[in-house]
C-alpha cells in the first residue's frame with residue numbers, strides 16, 4: 001500500500017530515470033503527485049464542420065484526404081502538406097518531420113484530425129494534428145482528458161498513467177472535515193474529490209472536485225492566518241522610535257516629490273513606529289506607484305534610531321535589485337545604512353561573513369530572500385521587517401520570527417489589486433495604506449492586443465525602440481519546449497528572435513529554472529543596458545525596475561490571467577519615455593479577445609482584475625495562469641472570491657466555538673491541517 005510520503009519510485013512505471021523528470025516538476029512523493037492537479041481538461045468533442053472552424057481553437061474534423069501529401073525540405077525540417085475536405089469545406093494540414101505519413105495518408109481515406117486551428121494568410125490550417133480512425137475517435141468522444149503542466153520528456157499520458165497506478169495502491173486519508181461542514185459549504189468528500197480532479201466523469205464533477213480542493217487550500221491558509229492574528233494582536237511596541245533628521249533630509253534630496261499617497265503612507269508608518277503598538281501594516285499600490293521609497297524611509301527611520309531593519313523579497317533577482325538601488329542612494333545621499341546582502345546563491349564564506357555582521361550589529365540593514373529568516377541568522381536588534389510583493393510569505397514569516405523570540409514591526413508591500421472585502425479576509429489584521437496615484441509625468445502605457453500575424457511588425461517596433469536607446473521584454477509562458485502544447489518557450493524563442501532582429505541587438509533569456517547567480521547576472525546586465533531585449537518567463541513579473549525599458553511584448557497572452565498581465569505591463573512605463581505593451585494572442589475566439597481587450601481600455605489594476613472575474617466562465621477556472629503573490633496552487637482569489645468569503649466565515653465560526661479545534665469532532669481536521677501547514681512552502685522559489 002502506498003501512503004502520502006511513499007517515494008515516487010514505488011509507483012509502478014516510474015523508474016530511476018523518470019523519477020528525475022518528476023523531481024523537475026517538484027514532485028517527490030506519492031502525495032505530491034496526487035496533489036499535482038491538472039491545469040485543465042481536453043475534451044474530445046464530436047468533429048466540427050470545416051466551414052465553422054475558428055482560428056485559435058483546438059478541435060476535430062472528419063475529413064477525406066484529397067491529394068498525395070506534398071513534401072518540402074528546409075535545412076532542418078521536412079514539411080508535409082495535405083488537403084482534406086468534408087461536405088462543408090476544406091482544410092490544409094501541415095506536418096513536420098513526419099515524411100512517413102506519405103504512406104499513411106492516402107487520397108480517398110477518411111480520418112478524424114484533431115489539432116489547433118491557425119490562420120495562414122487568408123486560409124485556415126491545422127499544424128501537426130493527431131489523427132484517428134473514425135471508429136477510434138468515436139470511442140474517445142465525450143471523454144475529458146486531464147492536462148498537466150509538463151516538463152520535457154514527460155507527456156500527459158505518462159503522468160496520467162502514473163497517477164492511475166499510484167491511485168490504485170493508495171490509501172486515501174479518511175475524511176477529516178466534519179459532515180455538517182461539508183454540507184454547509186456544499187463540498188464532496190476528499191476521496192471522490194481527489195479521484196474526480198484527475199479522472200473526471202464530466203465537467204460538473206470536475207468543478208465540484210475543484211471546489212473541495214480549493215476550499216481545503218483556502219481553509220489551511222486562513223486557519224494559519226487567524227491563529228497568527230491572535231499571536232500578533234495588540235503586541236506592545238518593543239522598538240519605539242522617534243523621527244530624526246535623516247528621513248527629512250532624504251525626502252528633500254530626492255530628485256522627485258513624493259506623491260500624495262506616498263506621503264500619506266509614510267505618515268501612517270511613522271505614526272505606527274512612534275506609537276504604543278507593534279506595527280502590522282500593508283502598503284497597497286499599483287505597480288509603479290513607488291512603494292520602494294516608502295519602504296526605504298521606514299527602514300532609514302529604523303536604523304537612525306539605532307536598530308536593525310530587514311527587507312525581504314520573493315526572488316533573489318528582486319533582492320539584489322533592492323540592494324543595488326539602496327547602495328546607490330546610500331552613496332548619493334550619505335544615508336546611515338550599513339547594508340548587507342543575504343541570498344541563497346552566495347558562497348558559504350560570504351554567508352558566514354554576513355551572519356557575523358548581522359549578529360554583531362555591524363550591519364544595520366539586511367536585504368535578501370527567505371534566507372533572512374533561516375535559523376542560522378541571529379539578529380542584533382531587529383526592529384522592522386519589510387516584505388516586498390509577497391504577502392503569503394509575510395504571514396508565515398511573522399510566525400517564524402515569533403518562534404525565534406523576535407517581535408519586530410512588520411510592513412508588507414503589495415501590488416496585487418484586490419477589492420477591500422477580500423483584502424480584509426486575506427490580510428487579516430494588517431492595517432492598510434493605499435497609494436492611489438502614479439507619480440506625475442508618467443505617460444499612460446499604450447496597449448495593443450493582436451494575433452500572431454502582427455509579430456513581424458512587433459519585431460520591427462522593438463528594433464526601432466532599441467535604436468532609440470530603449471530596451472524591451474518579451475514574455476513566453478514556458479521555459480522549454482514540451483511543458484505545454486502549442487505555446488511559445490523562452491529558449492527557442494530567444495533563438496528565433498535573434499535571427500529576426502537586426503544584428504547588433506543583444507537578446508538574452510531568463511527563466512526560473514536557471515541558477516540564481518545566472519539570473520542575477522542577466523538582470524544586472526539588463527539593468528546596465530548590456531542586454532537590449534530580454535526574453536523571459538514571468539520571473540520578471542514581480543517588482544523588477546528598469547525604467548529604460550519601453551516595450552513589453554507577451555506571447556500567448558491568452559494563457560495568463562489579466563491580473564498577471566497587468567503586473568507584467570507594470571514592468572514598463574516606469575520612466576519618462578512613452579511605453580508600449582503588445583499582447584499577442586494565438587486564440588482569436590470572441591471571449592478571449594474580449595477579455596484581453598480590457599487591458600486595452602484600462603491601465604487600472606483594480607478595474608482590470610474585477611472585469612477579468614466578471615467575464616470568466618466556470619470552464620475558465622482551469623488553465624489560466626494567475627498572479628503570483630497569492631500563489632495558491634489551485635484556488636484563485638479573484639475567480640473563487642465567493643468560496644473564499646464562505647471559507648473565511650466558516651473559519652471565523654470555528655475560531656469562536658472551538659478556537660483550539662480541541663473538540664473530538666475537530667481533531668482529525670486539526671491534525672490534517674497542522675500537517676499541511678507545516679509542510680507548506682509559502683515563498684515561490686522561482
Ligand code: ADP
Pocket residue numbers: 256257258259262285286287288289290291292293415439440543545547574
Ligand atoms: P513599485 O510600487 O511598483 O514597487 P517602484 O518603487 O519600483 O514601484 O517605483 C517605480 C519607479 O518610480 C522608480 O524608478 C522610482 O524611483 C520612481 N518613483 C517613485 N516615486 C516617485 C515619485 N514620487 N515621482 C517620480 N518618480 C517616482
Ligand code: MG
Pocket residue numbers: 291292388543
Ligand atoms: Mg516594487
